[in-house]
């Protein structure tokens with residue numbers, strides 16, 4: 001009996017021990033789980049700063065912005081917005097709270113991520129890279145494996161054959177052009193970019209297909225001029241390209257014997273010959289068709305800006321930073337010398353400066369006519385992020401208010417990408433991509449450089465530079481045929497065989513949100529516009 005009791009007692013004490021152990025394990029692991037859930041879901045309260053929400057309205061002083069998870073949950077005056085004691089309070093008294101900046105024209109390289117973030121750029125649109133690599137990097141950034149901004153991308157630029165650059169693909173019939181659009185979309189492209197040699201007929205086929213799939217078309221054009229492109233349904237003109245051709249001031253073909261740099265300078269100089277009455281007429285058409293102008297002045301017109309010496313001095317400081325030793329040597333050499341942005345010939349410089357004044361006029365007239373002007377830097381070897389901050393300064397130099405420039409780099413850019421419901425402004429329900437500045441950019445737009453804190457996707461970002469910065473998937477050398485060319489060849493064969501090409505392409509389409517652009521367009525104006533594309537020249541390899 002005793003023995004039995006004793007056994008029962010042993011069993012009981014064993015059971016107690018197991019329960020105790022379980023309880024301890026629960027406390028340890030359960031506690032950790034709870035703690036980690038609390039940590040990631042802990043509310044963040046930005047308290048006391050002046051809110052510039054991206055909508056362009058009057059700033060809200062002594063504001064509170066509440067963030068939960070990766071979303072903004074509440075925004076308002078300090079005396080109206082309550083938050084729990086458990087919230088992490090970040091005092092922003094005397095500071096300025098803005099949406100994370102969006103750069104609409106960049107060329108992503110492995111080394112760029114933390115530089116974008118440190119300068120307050122939380123979203124970029126890549127306009128020329130290997131499609132499969134940029135798709136991978138974009139996804140890795142989304143998963144937090146790459147410390148860098150959100151990446152939207154166009155993949156391969158579409159041109160009439162033969163493709164002039166390694167990230168372009170030639171399309172020679174409207175059917176092939178439409179297949180290319182569907183294939184790009186199937187790999188997550190947020191926009192289509194068209195190139196210099198493309199014909200109006202092919203452009204029309206491309207815009208029709210892209211708009212059907214809910215994405216915009218933007219172009220760095222030449223053979224098709226700005227007027228023809230607007231009539232063919234283009235949504236954005238990168239570098240304000242095609243404008244000179246529409247006014248008969250520059251040839252539609254590249255001139256034999258001229259290198260890329262000579263063509264680039266000749267184009268800039270030709271802006272000085274623009275007659276304002278003729279420009280006004282063209283602007284009226286572009287604005288009425290909701291074609292956005294994307295001037296990328298920080299790269300294309302820096303040469304003519306009065307700020308160029310100041311920019312050169314600033315770049316030289318970045319070149320010396322030991323924490324940026326991971327930036328490729330040729331890029332740091334460019335920062336040290338700013339050689340791209342110097343013109344030796346005084347007559348050339350005078351003409352480029354006169355051209356710059358005409359460009360500023362065009363941008364202001366376009367805006368006054370109801371057209372969109374977007375903020376984009378064309379970063380490929382300039383300091384990522386800093387180049388977009390400079391674009392805002394140059395927009396203010398052109399005559400826009402700091403508030404207008406900020407709105408272009410936040411709300412307007414998001415809307416062009418059909419992402420206006422998710423990002424671009426600080427309102428409840430949107431992604432918590434937010435920056436805090438230590439000085440007022442509305443008084444002096446240079447203060448856009450004074451980024452003190454960056455929050456991306458609800459997480460506070462480390463804005464320091466790290467000499468060992470790297471990304472998991474390095475940018476590969478491009479091998480032809482690229483994926484898109486392989487698919488187009490395959491489609492051609494399969495079409496010859498059974499006529500099932502289009503269906504095959506469509507069933508291969510995992511991407512969603514295809515209709516977002518269409519919806520956003522409806523909200524905006526009657527027509528639509530979104531997308532842009534483009535690329536640069538002298539400076540631009542794409």
Ligand SMILES: [Zn+2]
Pocket residue numbers: 105106107127378379380534535536540542
């Ligand atoms: Zn470019």
